[in-house]
Amino acid sequence: MTSSTTSSPRPITVRKSVRVRGVVQGVGFRPFVYRLASEEQLAGFIGNDTDGVVIEVEGEGSRLEAFLSRLVAEKPALARVDAVVAEDLPCKHETSFRIVASEVHGRVSTGIPADAATCADCLRELLDPADRRYRYPFLNCTNCGPRFTITRRIPYDRPQTSMAVFPMCAECQAEYDDPLNRRFHAQPNACWRCGPSVWLETAEGESIESDDPVAETIERLLGGEIVAIKGIGGFHLAVDATNEDAVKRLRDRKHRYGKPLAVMVRDLEAVRAMCELTAEEEALLKTPARPIVLVETKAGNGIAPSVAPGIPWLGVYLPYAPLQHLLFADARVKALVMTSANLSEEPIAIENEEARTRLGKIADALLMHNREILQRCDDSVAATVDGAPQLIRRARGYVPLRIPLPMEAPPLLAVGGHLKNVFALALGKFAYQSQHLGDLENVTGLEFFEHSLSHLSHTFEIEPQTVVHDLHPAYLSTNWGKRYAKERGLRLVAVQHHHAHIAACMAEHGLIGPVIGLSLDGTGYGTDGNIWGGEVLICTLEGFERFSHLEYVGMPGGDAAVREPWRMAFAHLLAAGFSEREAKELTGATDQEVRVVARMMERGINAPLTSSLGRLFDAAAAIILGRREVDYDAQAAIELEGIAIGEPDILPQKEYVLNLTDTGVSHVLRTAELWRTLVQDLRAGAPPALISARFHAGVAEGLIRAAVAARKQCGVGLVALSGGCLHNRRLARLLRFGLEKEGFRVLQHREVSPGDGGLSYGQAAVAAAILEKESTR
Template identity: 50%
Template sequence: MSDGARARWRLIVRGIVQGVGFRPFVFGLARRLALAGHVGNDSGGVFIEVEGAPSALAAFLRELRANPPPLAMMDSIEVEAVPVRGESAFVIVESEARAEANTSISPDVCVCDDCLRELFDPADRRYRYPFINCTHCGPRFTIIQDIPYDRPLTTMSAFPMCPVCAREYHDPTDRRFHAQPVACPTCGPRVWFEAPGQPTLHDDDAIRAAQAALRDGWIVAVKGIGGFHLACDATNDAALCALRRRKGRGDKPFAVMVRDLAAARALAEMDDDQIALLTSKARPIVLLRRRPDAPLSELVAPGNAYVGLMLPYSPLHYLLLDDLTQPLVMTSGNLSDEPICKDNDEALRRLASLADGFLLHNRDIHMWCDDSVMRAFAGRTLPVRRSRGYAPFPIRLAQSVPALIAVGGELKATFCVARDRQAYLSQHIGDMENLETLQAFERALAHFVKLFRITPERVACDLHPGYLSTQWAERFAAEHNLPLVKVQHHHAHIAACLAEHGFAPDVDVIGVSFDGTGYGSDRAIWGGEVLVANCRTFTRVAQLKYVPLPGGDASIKRPYRAALAHLWVAGIPWDDDLPCVSACPPQERRALRQQLERGFNCPPTSSMGRLFDAVAALVGVRQTVTYEAQAAIELEALCDDAEQERYEWVTAPAADGGALLLDPAPMLRRMVDDLRAGVARQVIAARLHNTIAELIAQVSDHVRRQTGLNVVALSGGVFQNVQLLRRTLPRLRAAGFEVLMHHVVPPNDGGLALGQAAVGGWSGCL
């Protein structure tokens, strides 16, 4: 409707449009175009009414779509004409809460350049203030208690604004307009340092005391945006040895924080894509190849050619690193296998045996969020752990799903809540192997259900009956009388890849799902699977030949056992000159042989992850591991990039006419020959990767001839291996395949919940 030369439109904008400067942007745009009306938040997004000349309204909509604020991500804009009111001003109105509506939440964002300049400007009133922020940066997800995103519904509600901060907050032309965490030294949170037997120090004295402690080799617990870090000097062997011993860390690598890009370049080799990822607003840990002369302790990442680097992302980090010349280890503030600490009292209790001192603050963390871990590959992001900086940004699905909960797997656990076309994958929860992590899972899930207004109509989980997540889903579904959809592990991997690429539910692809462990529909341990799959169903069309895994999980921690099993199946004698044989004590060797001959406690596995472990042990890279995939990671890092040769496999139909069997026995025989001929481990490692890449291409071509399918989806933890990807993608593309890989959610089990949500939402209930 219009009134002469005037018209009025009502717009509903959905997506990440709260806490990102959207309302001041709309305010400024409307004022520039001489439009009247209002803008406000509600639980579903942002509502706008604009009134003025039709040409100005059209310009408003064009600009809104083309140039939204940098942190905004719009899913949709609904526009309708409404009666003209004859208003002359444009205003920002109070937020409205609607019980049934939901909106997306911005992840936490690193401190922006403008705030960083103010942080180190002695003339600025927020000089060296550890909680400086504005509309374009700072905490979001970790401080939000409910929507709409306004200060009273965040942990900043405990800090009434001083008159100066209040003026900034209410001024639509100010960079801090409606920046919910806005604060200053007069009215905001404070930081302090405490250590046994020492006086408590506050503010800048606290930061300088923490720096001195780190220089002296202390381990300091540092409260950040999403939880606590345990920090120490990354060049100090004694500090790192103590940290590993206290934390129960084994050889698992530590992340390292450096003050700037120049410091990062001194530690690792990096290309433009890796630099872009390292300096992105999300500020993840980025896995980079370590420089041989890097001034880092070997205890940062024992036996590992890569180092996980990150840049500071909070003002407190910048202040802590400002006068330090050494890089800092920044690892999760917890005992191994426990959830990260987020509260002061909890940290002082749980981390007392780990830390020598505590750098604390009184801005509460409502929802913990661990650091994200990423790799860069072929110009794109390859997620390893999707958490701070990315969660809870939604994945938009091809079609709507009923409201549901998908609980994920066991290792690298995440969950997913979904409704309509939005799937919200949680931050990294941890390994669901103990009660503490299960309780953390329950708390985070309750928060997501509240934030995103999920009233579940069904529940999805893994097939594995022993997973704590599966058992929780069974109880929850029974208690609430909800349908339970159990999704096969490797089908969920492929469905996750399809969902993130926006595939419709019934579109079939060739799915290559390679990982360490997944419960098969035949109750065997799967992990080397080729499927014809969509987001409802799958058919297993090829698999690694089953190999007995003596002792089950015991072989995962002792790769030499997997190697001996593979040798036994391949008919290769256990001669003492083979590293995996000599690594196994004679008594254990005899017991293993009896197990294999009798089939006692030897679950069959088709796992590609276990094959990589076996080869690592066979060639003497790694016989025992202290963290998941350690052997495969070290084998990947050995690869000789110049090596082009590969080994042969046997592929044959199964005796029952089922899936094509992929038998590595010929490859293992050639490897043993190479080993005895003195061929370098680097060459053997490269030949293994070449072989697997060629196998993927050949099997995909075989399936294409049978089905006509031309899209290959690569998923599962094995596809974190960039050496394998570098060899696989060119082969598939040269053969004319379209290749899908993960860029939004991890290929490992951290992405399972998304696949479960897709299958659970789009398939019938079991």
Template identity: 50%
Template sequence: MSEPSVRARIRVSGIVQGVGFRPFVHGLAGELGLAGFVSNDESGVIIEAEGSAHALDALLTALRDRPPALALVTDVAATGVPVRGDTAFAIAPSSAHGPRATLISPDTATCADCLAELRDPFDRRYRHPFITCTNCGPRFTIVTGVPYDRVATTMAGFPMCTACATEYHDPGDRRFHAQPVCCPDCGPTLRLLGADGHHLSGDPIATAARMLADGGVLAVKGLGGYHLAALAGHEQAVAELRARKHREDKPFAVLAPGLDAAATLGQVGPGEAAELTSRRAPIVLLRRRLGAPLAAAVAPGNDHVGVMLPYTPVHHLLLDELAATIVLTSGNLSDEPIAHLDDDALARLGGIAGAFLTHDRPIRTRADDSVLRVVAGRTYPIRRSRGYTPEPLRIGVTAPEPVLGCGAELKNTFCILRGAEAFPSHHVGDLENAETLRAYTDGIEHLGRLLDVTPAVLAHDLHPEYLSTKYALDRAAAEPGLRLIGVQHHHAHLAACLAENGETGPAIGIACDGLGYGPDGVLWGGEVLQVSLTGFRRLAHLEPVPLPGGVTAIRQPWRMAAAWLHATGTDPAGLAVAARNAPLWTQVEKLMVSDVEVPVTTSAGRLFDAVAALVGIRDRVNYEGQAAVELEQCASAVGECDGYPVGFDGGLIRAGDLVRAVVADLRTGTAAPLIAARFHAGLHDALAAAAVRAAAGTGLDVVALSGGVFQNLRLLHGVSRRLTAAGLRVLVHSRMPCNDGGISLGQVAVAAATSARA
């Protein structure tokens, strides 16, 4: 006797549009003998299926446990409905009638199936620069609205030809409802333009490859914006690109043709290989191989190199033609956002690139490449952007009302919290000019529209001069009813670490970074806090020192050396750093004893700067954190060693003991690498000891580590080992950057927890 039919209405939430979910359901229904329909709507995927109870159970299990590769299922909810007697299963048209809650997939690297077709001379998409299918290609950067259908993407202006439309409407085809689907007959057109915008004759790929091989600089339109390219092994070309871009020392990323080529540049372990070849295709920082075939100007003075593999058909075609590794760096001048609009790119990059490999598919949302390291087998993000955004993170607190986290000043991201789902934005950049601020406000408006979220709460940094803070204050003044919640910078750092680990606290937190506005008016940056999502208490910190010249001291680490010597009463006589910077040194010393108010800081980042200048590594920096990076690299020549001893005065960590010891070793001729290693060991011992003392005093056994200084792996490992040895559980970042790119997540977590408690 046959089992009676039952019918269920099933709501599937998450990233379930544009990832082949409906054909996946259609195929499952066929296998299980179910009738009904599947459709997209404003909240995700809706299914009505009828058949045996056993078949419906199997469908629900498959939806949860084995969705399509690009899908992210956050919820599957089923309710019984009356049987209708359907005899077939159909894919119904999309609908959109209520509040939008669907999620958009991140942009995804070209899949193996499309690559095979791209290189098959007998395939109709042979060498088609825009080949894509349900499993790969542009998503977030081309979406203009939801539901995710072709009319709500920048492909709306490219009507499908008959052959593509046939594939698009065939549930059994890999391109069924793949919104960017196209072919050479109906898709966008690749072209090569001169710097003045005129068309260059010949095959665009072949001509562009010849230009690169001849030492030229090329602008290449990617998924989230334009890149600047040059042959990575060509000394003159890379040096010329660096000079034109006004980027003195900050390393360039490189695009390698494949995994074997990447392994000639840096050390590729299983974790690095997995990330390089993943659908996200990030830049992965590799320890550089001695003799790597790279121009010196690619990453001057840096023992790591950022490597990625091709992730668009244009990249694959270009590197197939060139058979070489190229520099691929953001298409901008230093401190500007990446160019993504064609006319803007021509105007801004025309003085840098000799030609533009471009096309006529618009980019809706700019998105820089993501950057990460692999640490102890786990990802350690440096920049979370293309390939990840707008994928949500579920955190351990639910917002009673939507929250916008406005982020920090440097490495800005913003974040929207809807319920328990946090949506960190793409990397916006440093909010230091009008162009980046426009990109920031546009990004907030666009993501809010895609999520159908109007924030009720704005969470912002306490620093009154941050443009993100001013944005929050101005918007709240213009929109009555919006509530403001100020979140202290280091509280936000540690809250982000807690939230991404699914914790709410309380815990001990160590926050070390460059600078953050403290509630006492001091610029914090070397802090041990008792922290939860709802508040914090300062338990210990590095001793405060002057920041002579304010922002100038950040760009000139020798000033921090002068500040620390002054604070510790150390005579600079005979020290090379003082001699190199005379007579300005004398002026700075006078400033610190004058009646002029000088900012004060407890920053660990500025302490690194001071030691880097003292040992002769760098007196001036050309990008944020450069002195600290080079000090860490200097220490890498030395293995584990004893650190300089550091004392405590209650909750004050006497970091001046480190400076005195550095100077003593300098005066006896100790080599810089050993000094750097002893400094690192002394600092991580002191921070760990402070946290252990704090844990004992509070009865807590969890320690969170956050702040940009923890991008220093020698420090991170040293602190973590000592805390673990003391029996404490250590939380670190693996989904958001420990630097200021993670601040916005911490802000929304704090705001949600604060609002829920109110």
């Protein structure tokens, strides 16, 4: 008898090319893949190019499959993977895995990472006296630090950033070259020996001698001075947030008299001591983006009253740069106002000489550094609505992360609106929004727009073939877009303001329609030439039907009615059937004011018609709170929401009613009964907080009834909520709860702002849908 032995078959060796697209440069993706391949005993290489990262990997089939699975599941915290495409290749029988040099070819399609807050590892080094980077204000690694604000173009490599002028010392270079070091190819890598430095100057530009400029800055802040501090995306103006005199002096010099100021505090424990925090708000505060988050304040929290006058919220955020952590390393520093370094409505200052010129009359001293900021980028602002984050201002930490579109877009530019301007570039399945640019009110704002457009279009190599704009003929963005298109022979697409709002919400959720859209804001040019803002639309991305709206009321004095809410209150009261005498009594108008406004209304002169919900809120605030004038956009409405913060959302008391009337042309939400009930409560001595809560509930209920009526007509059970009024969290909650109770599925914004900051994304989605339909005819 013969015997034989059996052996296991030899593992089959395979090789694949793996293309990874998304935010995969500048986030530690290559060293991550290097370690992953080593752990799975695979050979091959990884490199950056203009399309993302390209990997060739070879080894035992089961290990290669494990590698592909772990590639997405265990990716670095700052990475975002949009697509992984793997294809078979012939084996090369390599024995090691390596990282190869970046390649530049073809059009850029990878994403630039956003600026990210200092990670825990770097923070430990920053505060460790034994570490070589102890108290170094610019330490970073692949998990944190500046990205977008120092980048000229893709690929994201050091020569393409403002760090190119700082050659690394031998120790930093060794870290940079070591695939197993967390600073491997960390482009801003530097230390005390080779990197940027800080110094302190007087307002007159004279050097302030100090062995430790940061420590000297702390002494000046605690002494009540205003210090301009150069940061990641621009300068901040800083004062001690517990010093009322210092805060008032900052407001006077900055010409920012009522608008709340953002406050930076040491850590979450400090925020908890000052504010009522939910778990969702804590999570938002800790994200790498480190946005300013609006949270409810606690009484007696030590913050100066002038920081956020008249409202029960505070905009708080945590340090996100090493320099900021150093300010709070001194236990005496409790909280700092850190507001954008500019005069009201100007772009934030970023250059040293610019800061000396523009901030010298505001700041007592300037803490400077010599790392160039290539892109202005304000702090982002966010809040939680129904437990989920909602962006109010999308900027640092979020830009230029791309946002998916529901369909392929040809290269196009959407120029956005007039206020809170943000433009968008789109190509393929993605849109790239600019950072928050502010109001396009002057040449400086337009120059910021043009510079940002040049940078972003050059970075992503998008040459627009179509320009998309708002219908408003007086918007600077519209007229600039028309001129830009005419000079280059490009196509123009006009998109109605409120359609763009709803389209933005739809596109975020990957929808082309139809939906019922509640588009609620302060101002938008309507197709009938009037000012819209309280709209119930039946929308697809391609177009819309206006189903219902708030009744038209004149805006006496035009824009003056926005600055002086009593004017809107007077107009609404007259429209509701109140006499001039009653309207005068309720608004506190003078005899002269009554004569002027009544004449405007009677003759229809300088009193454009509006259906705006924002103006309705202004009118209610003027009567309930006695708010005659405002210092900043939406102040009256914000204060009206704030006063009701202690009232429950669901009110069993009497209802304020918006009556839905079918005019044969559209369904109109009439406000007369609401006003009669509100005034009755006011005269009966009902608390203003209760009246505000009832007003919110009545408005929400009227809009819900209109949505139900729209569903009966079109059969659509999906509602999208958008427009600046959706920043009102009470209104947003009431609408969502009531609509879901009626059986609707409700869509809200998460990726872009529901306000005008999201407008350009909606414009891009509408244009993409229109152009796609045309291409298939």
